[in-house]
Amino acid sequence: MDIEITFINKSFDKNNSSVVIFQKNAIPNYAETVVAWHVIKNCGYDWKHKFVYPMDFYAGAKDSYGNVSDLKLATNGQKWEVNYSDSGNTLQLSTVNAASTNEVEIKNNLTKGAIDTQIYRGGKLIASKTGVSPKEKAAFEFQPYIYIGVSSKAEEGLAMNSAILSAPFTKISLHGITRANLVMTGGGIGVNATPYKFELVPVI
Template structure:
């Protein structure tokens, strides 16, 4: 079930801020990229921007030539394998259970060739693990938690740099939430400006 969200701008800086929303892969010992899952621009004061957070994922792989496989839907607890077909193409297939019920595992089951594994939510990339070699697994663990903040010069789909991650660091848990508003406050011009704040409001529980 999708979680219905609304970003509402109640800050004092008009519509000049760019807001980035992303997730972090919580799988232990799995270094992977966090991507700018959603970037909200030009949302004026007291205006809102609706969007949905899906519980499930879509997964695909990318080879060294920039070719993307078809996306496969996945849920927590599933293992996907990248295999060759008789025609020579490569595809992801569901193949049993993951190592843990709160993660998605993707195994490179090819004889040769490293692959990048990409994870999508609502059609937008949320994370990636590069250079997964044959016999190796990419493990993704995304609890219902968003990180949000104000950033500049970042586009949807960009990798989140350490600088952006250190500034866009408000954590919002969506555990048990059916719908909610994400309210941005603070900001403003001159010496009287205050730090931006992001809070959940109008929460409807499952």
């Protein structure tokens, strides 16, 4: 079941800051690109912004010629492959499962040319691994957590660099949640300023 989340700005922010939401690949030591999945802009004090965290996600790929595949509904345990065919490159479900039932893999089966692999959630890019060489693969595992924080430089759908990721982000668990308010507090200027705080409040 998809999770309905209502972001509520209860902070004393005076910089009209943007709020960025993203996920991390749970596979240890896996160097994928962290993408700004959802960016909330111009949401004033006591204003709300509703969004949905879908349980379904989709796999896609881009080849070295700039061609982009259609998106494939993916589930954990699947391996997808970029193959060459008489009509050109294709993204197909493999007859072999992924190495783990908790992850989705996208393998480059081409003889030449690196690919970029992509995962979408709710129609928006949430993770990417670029430059996957022939016979190599990317693997993605997502646990029910999101990360949220304030950033003036993150752009939705684009990679976040180390400078952006060095800012404080709050890890939010979505375990057992179907509807919730995500409340932002803190902020302000001068000696009265306090760190931003994010709290997920379930709605029954």
